[in-house]
Amino acid sequence: MHWKSKLLAAAIAGIGLAAMAGTASAAGPTCKDGAIKVGAVSTVTGPADFSEVPKATQAAFDAVNAAGGINGCKIDYTIADDKADPAVAAQAARDLIDNKEAVALVGSASLLDCAVNSATYSRKKILSVQGLGVDAACFSSPNVAPVNVGPYTLSTAMAYYATNELKTKKLCAFFIIIGGTQEAYKKAIENWEKISGQKIHLIDLTLPFQGDLTPYVIKARDAGCDAVLTNQVEPQVVQLIKTVDAQKISGINWLFLAPGYTEQVAKALADTKQPIYVGTEWEPYTEKNSAANAEWIADMQKANRPLTAFSQGGYLAAELFLKAVASIDGEVTRESVATALHDMQPLTNPLAGSPYVFGKAKTHSPMQATKVMKLESGAWKVETPDWLVLPQAK
Amino acid sequence: MNALLTSAVAGLTAGGTYALLGVCAVFTYRLVAVVNFTGAAIGTAGTFALIALYEAGFPIWPSVLAGIAAGTLTGVTVGYIMTRWFGEASASTKAAVTVALLVGLIAVGLRLTGGQHPHNMPELFPGSAFRLAGVEVTIASVLTIGLAVLFTILSDLFLHRTKVGLNLRALADRPMAAELLGVRVQLLSLLVWGMTGAFTTFALMIIAPQRSPNFMTLSLLVVPALAAALVGVFRSFWWTLAGGIALGVVEGLASSIDSISQYRSAIPFLVVLAVLLWSQREARWDEAR
Numbered sequence: 001m002h003w004k005s006k007l008l009a010a011a012i013a014g015i016g017l018a019a020m021a022g023t024a025s026a027a028g029p030t031c032k033d034g035a036i037k038v039g040a041v042s043t044v045t046g047p048a049d050f051s052e053v054p055k056a057t058q059a060a061f062d063a064v065n066a067a068g069g070i071n072g073c074k075i076d077y078t079i080a081d082d083k084a085d086p087a088v089a090a091q092a093a094r095d096l097i098d099n100k101e102a103v104a105l106v107g108s109a110s111l112l113d114c115a116v117n118s119a120t121y122s123r124k125k126i127l128s129v130q131g132l133g134v135d136a137a138c139f140s141s142p143n144v145a146p147v148n149v150g151p152y153t154l155s156t157a158m159a160y161y162a163t164n165e166l167k168t169k170k171l172c173a174f175f176i177i178i179g180g181t182q183e184a185y186k187k188a189i190e191n192w193e194k195i196s197g198q199k200i201h202l203i204d205l206t207l208p209f210q211g212d213l214t215p216y217v218i219k220a221r222d223a224g225c226d227a228v229l230t231n232q233v234e235p236q237v238v239q240l241i242k243t244v245d246a247q248k249i250s251g252i253n254w255l256f257l258a259p260g261y262t263e264q265v266a267k268a269l270a271d272t273k274q275p276i277y278v279g280t281e282w283e284p285y286t287e288k289n290s291a292a293n294a295e296w297i298a299d300m301q302k303a304n305r306p307l308t309a310f311s312q313g314g315y316l317a318a319e320l321f322l323k324a325v326a327s328i329d330g331e332v333t334r335e336s337v338a339t340a341l342h343d344m345q346p347l348t349n350p351l352a353g354s355p356y357v358f359g360k361a362k363t364h365s366p367m368q369a370t371k372v373m374k375l376e377s378g379a380w381k382v383e384t385p386d387w388l389v390l391p392q393a394k
Numbered sequence: 395m396n397a398l399l400t401s402a403v404a405g406l407t408a409g410g411t412y413a414l415l416g417v418c419a420v421f422t423y424r425l426v427a428v429v430n431f432t433g434a435a436i437g438t439a440g441t442f443a444l445i446a447l448y449e450a451g452f453p454i455w456p457s458v459l460a461g462i463a464a465g466t467l468t469g470v471t472v473g474y475i476m477t478r479w480f481g482e483a484s485a486s487t488k489a490a491v492t493v494a495l496l497v498g499l500i501a502v503g504l505r506l507t508g509g510q511h512p513h514n515m516p517e518l519f520p521g522s523a524f525r526l527a528g529v530e531v532t533i534a535s536v537l538t539i540g541l542a543v544l545f546t547i548l549s550d551l552f553l554h555r556t557k558v559g560l561n562l563r564a565l566a567d568r569p570m571a572a573e574l575l576g577v578r579v580q581l582l583s584l585l586v587w588g589m590t591g592a593f594t595t596f597a598l599m600i601i602a603p604q605r606s607p608n609f610m611t612l613s614l615l616v617v618p619a620l621a622a623a624l625v626g627v628f629r630s631f632w633w634t635l636a637g638g639i640a641l642g643v644v645e646g647l648a649s650s651i652d653s654i655s656q657y658r659s660a661i662p663f664l665v666v667l668a669v670l671l672w673s674q675r676e677a678r679w680d681e682a683r
Contacts, residue, residue: 048510177656206655210611212408212604212642215401215649218529222400235606238512242603246522247530264511268607 029328031073036325036332038106039078039096040131041113046084050109052306053131054079056314057107059303060322070326078102084111093117097124104337107131107317109310114138115179126334127341127358129324131317132281132310136184145341145364147316147356148281151181151231151257152188157370157390158255158279159192159200162227165372165384166253166277170201172225174216176232177205185231195391201225207232213243220252227253234259238268245272253277261309261373261380270378277383279370282316282351285309286373286380292350316351323347324358353387396527397650403529405646406639407604408618410538413638414597415615416622417545418590423628424553425586427566429489429620432472433594435499435613440465440595441602442503442609445513454516462595469591470584477583481569496613503609515603534600541597542638546631562586621662624669641665 029036038061040054054077061075069075078100082089089112096102097120105121109132118141121128130138133146139153149157155173162168175185182205189200202223207216207230217240220228232240237260244254253275261278263286269276283292285307296315297307305311324340324347325332346355346366353369369387373380415434422430444461448454472495480488507513519537522530553559564572565579573579602612618641625637641662648658 047504204652204655206649206652206658208659210606210614211645211659212405212411214407214529214604215404215646218400218404219650222397222528234510235512235608235611239604239606246532246604248522262511264513268512268514270514 027329028071029073029325029332030071030330031332034072034074035076036070036073037076037078037100037102038104038321039080039100039102040105040108041080041082041089041092041096041110041117042108043084043110043112044079044081046082046111048084048111050111050132050134050310051079051081052308052310053109053314053317054107056300056305056311057131057318058314059305059311060299060315060318062303063299064322070322073332077106082110082113082116086112086116089113089116090120093120097126102126103332103334104129104321104341106321107314109313110134114141114144118144124334125338127338129317129321129341129358131313135179136181139184139365140363142360142362142364145356145358145366147320147352147367148313149258149279149367149370150281150365152184153365153368153390154257154279154281154370155185155188155229155231156191156195157368157388158229158257158277158372159189160195160390161277161279161370161372161384161388162229162253162255163192163196163198166227168227168253170224170226171198172202172204172220172223172228173200174204174207174220174228174230176207176209176230176236178209209236213240214247216240217244217247217249221247221249225252227255229255231257232260234262234265237265241269241272241274241276244274250274255279258309263380266375266378266380269375272375276375278373278375278380279388280373281309281367281370282312283353284371284373284380284382285312287382296351312351316349316356319349320347320356353389398647399527400529401646401650402643403527403531403646404649405643406531406539407535407642408645409639409642410535410542411597411601411605411615411638412618412622412641413635414538414542414545414601415594415619416626416634416638417542417549417631418594418597419616419619419623420626420628420631420634421545421549422586422590423566423623425562425566426473426476426583427485427488427569428476428492429485429628430590431489431492431496431616431620432499433590434598434616434619435496435503436468436472436591437465437594437596437598438602438609438612439468439499439503440591441598441612442507442513444599445507445515445607448516449514454518457516458518458596458599461599462592465595466588466592469587469589469594472591473584473587476587477580481579481583496616500610500613503613507609510608512607515607517603518599532604534604537600538597539639541600542635545593546635549631558582618662621665624666627669627673637665 042054044051061077065074080092082092105128114137115135121143128144130146133150138146256278258281328336328340341358342360346357348355354367356366369389372383374383440461443464444457447457519533523533523536561577622638626634649655
């Protein structure tokens with residue numbers, strides 16, 4: 001409980017400081033037509049649906065608008081559907097920037113927004129507080145800074161957990177490589193090697209998106225892996241564990257990334273005895289009683305939105321953006337928002353284990369902390385009540 | 395050597411699947427003259443009916459029967475579209491139509507079944523049959539291969555030894571002539587579509603728990619299955635059976651060799667290419683064109 005009281009004290013001090021800063025300058029953010037225009041590019045229709053993220057951003061903005069806005073300015077939020085189509089994504093971004101005159105992008109979550117549009121964002125000098133960075137470009141562009149840990153840093157973090165907590169000696173990694181993600185995953189493992197001083201026992205970058213997994217689990221067993229890390233998404237997580245059970249393999253810890261952390265996976269794998277771990281992007285969303293989730297849960301319930309990990313990302317992006325805007329003195333424009341984000345002090349939020357900072361770096365992955373969940377008879381249990389923060393590579 | 399044997403055995407599960415679906419594809423082609431891309435999707439629709447009922451708490455075997463009925467119905471519906479509107483169309487038109495239907499079925503299927511979210515797929519035949527070269531060969535794999543062999547034998551007998559089989563072959567080769575001779579073309583065609591629908595549904599119910607349980611990946615099993623069918627040049631059931639199993643084994647082998655492992659999903663296409671070249675080896679350029 002000690003850290004909580006500290007946190008509370010810090011929060012109160014923060015509010016005090018903010019209030020003082022407010023009275024000192026007395027200006028705060030202003031806006032021309034009574035509205036601050038903000039956009040998001042998201043895959044809504046198409047092979048995947050990420051709209052839960054910007055819809056939560058919308059809910060957070062609606063709550064602020066209902067309370068009178070920021071300094072009287074209402075947030076005018078537009079979600080553009082990119083249909084997972086590069087041409088549509090490019091068009092959507094141009095429309096938000098040129099026609100809707102958005103001052104920033106907040107809560108975007110898409111299969112390809114960063115890959116397609118990050119060059120446009122740089123050219124137009126607009127910044128994106130990405131609600132869920134999916135493709136590798138989200139973590140390697142000067143104008144995008146996701147509020148999630150992302151698959152690459154999370155791979156490093158889970159590998160770190162395996163060696164530090166599970167005492168793994170022979171860590172094996174199997175990755176599905178889609179698009180240009182190969183280098184990013186290789187780098188993730190290299191980072192872990194630098195941090196842990198260990199060598200990866202086996203790395204396989206040929207895991208198929210569809211197809212039988214028996215040859216791969218046999219390979220992992222015959223190589224003597226103590227732990228296997230993979231980046232598989234929901235259905236493949238289930239398939240992998242079913243294949244492992246069919247092959248009667250035991251003694252391997254199975255480590256997955258955030259896409260495996262869903263209630264459907266837990267239900268589908270209720271009968272397995274395999275040790276299964278996943279790393280989360282934020283405070284575990286299934287922990288409905290956690291204090292860190294309280295505000296998010298209250299706001300989502302008010303807006304009638306489901307309590308999913310995706311909605312945490314959208315909500316967090318909105319909260320961080322609102323704080324950055326509140327620090328602006330004068331008119332809220334694309335330039336003033338960019339300056340505010342570039343010069344911001346690290347912002348903490350209970351949903352995330354690392355403070356968020358945009359800053360002026362060429363690439364951004366501010367979030368470096370995860371909580372590890374373990375599957376126990378059909379439900380996710382928190383394994384690391386404290387945040388597992390990835391140390392800097394030596 | 396031992397490692398190679400292990401990975402070859404590990405590929406048997408996939409091989410049985412390809413063989414079984416391949417034999418179904420040849421069966422459809424020989425009886426109603428359609429290269430059917432929707433084969434696996436029809437079975438998937440039935441399988442998801444089973445999953446829906448099972449998740450709703452219905453007992454398993456009645457749900458299996460209902461699932462097979464749903465698969466049969468989907469098969470008959472696709473068959474009705476094909477015979478009603480494309481009965482007289484060329485083989486390539488018919489194939490293109492089934493591709494379009496496949497895309498439609500996947501789109502609708504993914505929406506109805508909650509996209510990428512996994513489902514709790516009941517295992518009809520759990521457990522492992524025996525252990526070979528360090529690999530557990532599951533009862534489901536053995537059953538898949540067994541069913542493929544059984545279906546091969548039955549199809550061969552049915553086509554060559556029965557009156558209905560003869561009628562159906564006539565229907566596939568010359569539908570108009572068959573109709574003039576008094577063969578009930580529409581009814582027989584729908585019967586074939588329904589039968590293959592029922593059979594692929596049952597096959598996919600066995601296969602599904604071992605695969606990634608979502609609508610799209612199951613439906614796309616048709617690609618390696620058609621590669622297997624091509625090994626039998628869409629005529630021979632036995633060659634298709636052998637082709638399907640060989641395809642799975644080669645895939646298994648490929649995943650144990652790092653340098654070629656990443657190209658493993660291209661293997662069905664390489665097989666298709668090789669078979670086409672081989673089957674055309676004696677044709678002159680003009681004829682082949």
